[in-house]
Structure formats: C-alpha cells, structure tokens
Amino acid sequence: MILDQTTDRFFASSSVRLALGEATKLINSDQHAEAQVVLDDCLRKALDSQTTSGLHDIAVLYVYTAIAADAGHESERALEILSEGILTISSRDPSERFYQSRLFAVQLWLLEKAGKYEDALSIAKLAVEKIMPPTCEGDGLTNMYLEDLYFQYSSLLQKRGEDELALATLQGIADRCAHALTNYGPLAFMEEGKFERFWLNQIATDARTALAMKGRSREAPQG
Incomplete structure (x- = not known):
C-alpha cells in the first residue's frame, strides 16, 4: 500500500x-x-470547503483517520471510515478513480493485516469492477493508486x-x-508528476519481478 506522507503533504x-503533523505526533505517542x-x-471542514485541493484533502484525511482508528484497535471503525470516504468521493464525482482507488487499497491493506483474506478478495473484486481502467488509451488510463490496488488484487488472487x-x-x-511513463505528458515531463513517476515505476518493477519469479517456478523441474 502506498503511504507517502511527502506526496500527501505536497498537494x-x-x-x-x-x-497531519499534529495527528502524526499524537499517533506516535499512542494518543x-x-x-x-x-x-x-x-x-x-474540508467537506464544506470549495478549495482546489478539495478531493485530495478529503481522501488524505479519510486515510489517516482510518489509520488512527486502526492503530487504536478500532479495526471495524477504520473500515467504516474508508467506506464512507469512497461513497463521499463517488457522490461528488462518479467518474473519479484516483482517490477511490487509494481508499480501496487502504481497506485491502487493513483486511490483509488482520488476516481477513477472503473479505479482502471480495472487496478487491468489487473495486476493480467499479474502477477498472478504460479500454481506450489516454491520459486517464491509469494512476499510481489504481495500480497499487491492482497489485494487491493480484497478490490476493495468488x-x-x-x-x-x-x-x-x-x-x-x-x-x-x-505506457503511462512513456506517453503521459504531465506525468512524463512536469515537476508535479515526479511522485507518480516514482510510484508507477516501483509498482511496474514489482509486477515484472513477480511475473519473472512465477515464470521461473513454472520452468523448474518437478521432482
């Protein structure tokens, strides 16, 4: 699961x-x-705000509130917070996939951490059906949180x-x-794309490594 405070704070x-700074100190002090x-x-306050960073702020706050709840041994509450966040973002922009992907990915992480693999797989299947990449190529084809979600999905399938x-x-x-690292204009060339470039490259490397390992295991002689 991607949890990058640098990215979260930057935007x-x-x-x-x-x-976030105050909450992090409190969590580290077990408060x-x-x-x-x-x-x-x-x-x-963010839900009532009309700022340009609105959806980012809302998604980040839902994520960290859920993490704080889970750290305080309120795992069910944490999952409820994330579900509320997904519904909130979807109601504001039904076609939005970036932040919804993130909240789903955090849900899967919490469920896996609790050993609830069947529940995680059920949610993962629903999530990828809801926000799967479009069939046509373009700047909206994918994003780092969507690929993070898909990587967790592949792990659960295995x-x-x-x-x-x-x-x-x-x-x-x-x-x-x-495709994204080669073709997306802002992602490929603009400063704002550096965080996503890093994570997409990392996830792609992990995916290729997993594919190679699976290929080698299939080629190994069966004794």
Whole structure:
C-alpha cells in the first residue's frame, strides 16, 4: 500500500498539513483517539470547503483517520471510515478513480493485516469492477493508486490459487505503467508528476519481478 506522507503533504492545503503533523505526533505517542478528533475536525471542514485541493484533502484525511482508528484497535471503525470516504468521493464525482482507488487499497491493506483474506478478495473484486481502467488509451488510463490496488488484487488472487488471473493482472499492471511513463505528458515531463513517476515505476518493477519469479517456478523441474 502506498503511504507517502511527502506526496500527501505536497498537494494538501495548509490546514490539512498542520492537522497531519499534529495527528502524526499524537499517533506516535499512542494518543489515537485524540488524533482521530484532530483529523475528524479537519475532515468536516474540508467537506464544506470549495478549495482546489478539495478531493485530495478529503481522501488524505479519510486515510489517516482510518489509520488512527486502526492503530487504536478500532479495526471495524477504520473500515467504516474508508467506506464512507469512497461513497463521499463517488457522490461528488462518479467518474473519479484516483482517490477511490487509494481508499480501496487502504481497506485491502487493513483486511490483509488482520488476516481477513477472503473479505479482502471480495472487496478487491468489487473495486476493480467499479474502477477498472478504460479500454481506450489516454491520459486517464491509469494512476499510481489504481495500480497499487491492482497489485494487491493480484497478490490476493495468488493466495487463493487463482494464478492465471493473477498473472494476467500483473501483466496488465506492467503494460499500463510502461505506457503511462512513456506517453503521459504531465506525468512524463512536469515537476508535479515526479511522485507518480516514482510510484508507477516501483509498482511496474514489482509486477515484472513477480511475473519473472512465477515464470521461473513454472520452468523448474518437478521432482
């Protein structure tokens, strides 16, 4: 799961940066309930705001509020927070895929961490059906959080023994990331794309490595 505070802070409004800083200190001091209060208060304000960083602020706050809840041993509450976030973002922009992908990916991470692999796979299947990449190529083909979600999905498929679908999913990740890194204008050339370039390259490398390892295991003699 991608959890990059540098990226989160870079694109956030000043009030969210302050809230993240304060909440991080509280979480590190095991003051999880207090951290949730700080983040929840900031989230309510962000939901009422009309700033250009609105969706980013909202998604980041939902993520960190859920993480604070999970750190405070409120795992079910954490999942509810993320579900609320997905519904909120979808209601504001039904075609939005960047931040919805992120919230789904965090849900999967929490479920896997709790050993709830069947629940995670069920949610992953619903998520990829809801926000799967479009069939036509273009600047909206993919993003780092969508590929992070797909990578987690492939891992869950392999745990379930669905190797063929897992391999096809990994190949799709590698192909889309390669296309994005080569062809997307802002992503390829502009300063704002540096975070996403880094993560897409990392995820593509992980996908290719997993494909190569699976290929070698198939070629190994069976004794």
